[in-house]
């Protein structure tokens with residue numbers, strides 16, 4: 001492409017960006033005004049004259065005793081026609097308020113269905129922004145919102161599906177100090193978060209406030225679903241009184257997840273929420289649904305009831321709101337509430353090297369061996385040329401290979417007898433590489449050095465075209 | 470005694486990534502019954518290939534692992550004292566946190 005063409009592309013991209021920004025601004029203003037109008041209509045019972053946008057406005061009770069307007073009857077007609085759901089359940093639903101914590105893989109489908117089915121008020125809590133690697137599973141967001149707050153993006157999608165319900169945006173991280181205030185405004189809480197401390201915190205808060213909790217989780221190709229603190233049923237702590245070791249807490253950003261798997265669980269979370277809000281059916285309390293996508297199996301198991309010894313909901317425990325708001329959930333679970341990746345610092349400075357310096361040494365023709373300690377399925381995605389893959393979990397048993405790589409390199413580079421090639425260790429983010437170097441030092445490879453920040457720092461500081469994941 | 474064991478929620482990674490194991494546990498001479506406690510030590514010796522601390526703590530499972538005997542939480546059948554019978558299905562599942 002010639003330079004003029006390039007300039008043209010830039011201009012178009014700039015204009016698109018501006019237009020999209022003003023478009024979402026206008027949509028936001030429209031839905032704000034519509035919400036205001038609805039409030040006004042409900043408050044003074046005014047009948048708005050039929051106009052072009054009357055479908056949004058005639059929310060006034062049509063006088064059949066169930067509170068549904070003509071528009072509501074039409075919009076929700078396919079639900080009203082189900083004999084075991086009907087107008088009473090829909091009316092209950094329209095009076096309910098639901099809070100979804102997390103607008104990610106679980107929250108996306110849950111929010112879309114909850115908005116569509118006609119809950120009265122739908123709250124969304126999230127502090128994150130939309131990223132490209134979210135798109136495969138967080139289907140509520142569109143590419144246009146990359147870089148923008150998830151709450152804003154999710155709220156816009158919900159409004160575009162159903163402009164007649166109230167949507168509340170909570171653009172903040174949920175923590176013990178604000179959870180009581182936020183959760184107390186809703187009837188039912190949906191846990192669509194992605195970490196252990198949040199799960200304990202949300203469950204405890206629901207116990208303290210007496211709210212049912214619809215809890216879902218998904219990693220890899222498996223999902224789990226249950227309802228806690230419902231009608232005398234168990235809370236999260238009844239099941240899991242002691243937090244698991246941090247090494248057992250898999251995260252989607254490390255272990256991966258097939259997009260449709262949280263999709264299935266999130267949809268089921270919406271379903272359980274609708275059943276509770278509408279007061280129909282038997283909610284999944286005292287039972288847990290286990291979903292195994294690979295073998296196409298769903299198993300529903302019976303779990304224990306409320307534990308009398310539970311430290312939060314048990315017989316003789318008085319876990320108060322004050323105790324809750326002062327409880328340190330990160331310390332309790334030994335893991336952070338936010339999903340920011342761990343940054344270890346295990347090694348002395350002289351056992352570490354930056355990715356830039358490593359690059360210089362390669363350019364200068366230094367003789368070295370580069371060991372990549374990531375699991376093989378990571379190594380297959382992308383790796384540095386010339387590196388050898390020895391996963392951290394197998395390192396100890398494969399040390400002889402490192403010795404022979406060092407010897408080979410020495411011969412190939414025809415080094416003089418006293419000098420040895422350098423030994424570098426790399427991983428994805430620079431944590432496992434430090435653990436590996438610690439092990440190598442202990443096993444006699446004292447020359448081993450860790451590449452600080454791993455492949456992520458290589459992609460950031462050395463080669464911007466190097467793929468990240 | 471013939472049993473079916475299943476590992477899930479990542480625990481299968483500790484036994485060569487195999488989720489379902491059809492096993493045959495030999496009972497000690499003169500002893501008729503097998504308890505969950507016996508089964509756990511059998512599993513630890515015969516199936517767990519790496520990081521046993523990710524499966525067990527003391528003589529029970531580590532925190533965060535649900536144990537189901539015939540689709541029922543083992544808390545309801547006596548935990549470690551649960552007596553197993555021929556053809557029982559025992560599931561070990563690690564709780565998930567992601568989403």
Ligand SMILES: [Zn+2]
Nearest residue numbers: 235238310313
């Ligand atoms: Zn409890």
